Amino acid sequence: QKEVEQNSGPLSVPEGAIASLNCTYSDRGSQSFFWYRQYSGKSPELIMSIYSNGDKEDGRFTAQLNKASQYVSLLIRDSQPSDSATYLCAVNQGWGGATNKLIFGTGTLLAVQP
Amino acid sequence: GAVVSQHPSRVICKSGTSVKIECRSLDFQATTMFWYRQFPKQSLMLMATSNEGSKATYEQGVEKDKFLINHASLTLSTLTVTSAHPEDSSFYICSAIPRNQPQHFGDGTRLSIL
Numbered sequence: 001q002k003e004v005e006q007n008s009g010p011l012s013v014p015e016g017a018i019a020s021l022n023c024t025y026s027d028r029g030s031q032s033f034f035w036y037r038q039y040s041g042k043s044p045e046l047i048m049s050i051y052s053n054g055d056k057e058d059g060r061f062t063a064q065l066n067k068a069s070q071y072v073s074l075l076i077r078d079s080q081p082s083d084s085a086t087y088l089c090a091v092n093q094g095w096g097g098a099t100n101k102l103i104f105g106t107g108t109l110l111a112v113q114p
Numbered sequence: 115g116a117v118v119s120q121h122p123s124r125v126i127c128k129s130g131t132s133v134k135i136e137c138r139s140l141d142f143q144a145t146t147m148f149w150y151r152q153f154p155k156q157s158l159m160l161m162a163t164s165n166e167g168s169k170a171t172y173e174q175g176v177e178k179d180k181f182l183i184n185h186a187s188l189t190l191s192t193l194t195v196t197s198a199h200p201e202d203s204s205f206y207i208c209s210a211i212p213r214n215q216p217q218h219f220g221d222g223t224r225l226s227i228l
Contacts, residue, residue: 103160106157
C-alpha cells in the first residue's frame with residue numbers, strides 16, 4: 001500500500017511566523033510532489049510543485065524535497081490568517097508521471113492566529 | 115490559467131435518484147480526467163481515471179456499475195451516481211491535466227442524498 005503521511009494538526013502559528021508542514025511518502029519510485037491548499041468546503045488549489053531534491057521558492061512559500069529520506073515539506077513565511085486552511089501533500093505514483101495518478105495525504109490543518 | 119469547470123456545485127436529492135456531474139476543461143483538451151471523492155475531514159480518494167474515447171479505469175473497491183463515467187469528448191467527462199443512497203453523500207471533485215502542468219481541480223460537487 002503506497003502511502004503519503006501528514007500530521008493532521010491543527011498546527012497553530014501566530015501571524016507573521018513561519019509555518020512548517022511536513023509529509024513523508026512510502027513509494028521510493030515517486031517522482032513528482034505537490035502541495036495543495038484546501039479551504040473548508042472548497043476544492044484543492046495548487047500551491048507548489050517540486051520534482052528534484054532541494055528547495056524551491058515561490059513568494060512566501062518554499063517547498064523542500066529529500067528523496068533519500070522520502071520527505072517533502074512546505075514552509076510558509078510571514079504567515080497570514082488567510083493562510084489558514086488544510087494543506088494536502090500529494091505524490092505522483094510511479095515513474096515519470098506515466099500514470100499521473102496522485103496519492104494524497106490526509107492533510108494538515110493550519111491555523112494562523114491574528 | 116487552465117480552468118476546470120464542474121457542475122452542479124451542489125445537489126440534494128432523494129434516495130434512489132441518479133445524479134449526473136459534469137467536468138469540463140474550459141481552455142485545454144484533456145484526454146484524461148480524474149474523479150475523486152472526499153468525505154468530511156478526510157483526504158481525497160481517487161475513484162477512477164476517465165479516458166477519452168475508452169473505458170474508465172476504476173480504483174479498487176469502486177463499483178463501476180454504481181459510478182458510471184463517460185468521457186465522450188476531449189473537454190467533457192461525466193460521473194453518474196446511479197440509484198444514490200445516503201452513504202453516497204460526499205464531496206465529488208474532478209481534475210484534469212493541462213499540457214505540462216500539474217493536475218487542476220474543479221470546484222467540486224457536494225452531493226447530499228436524503
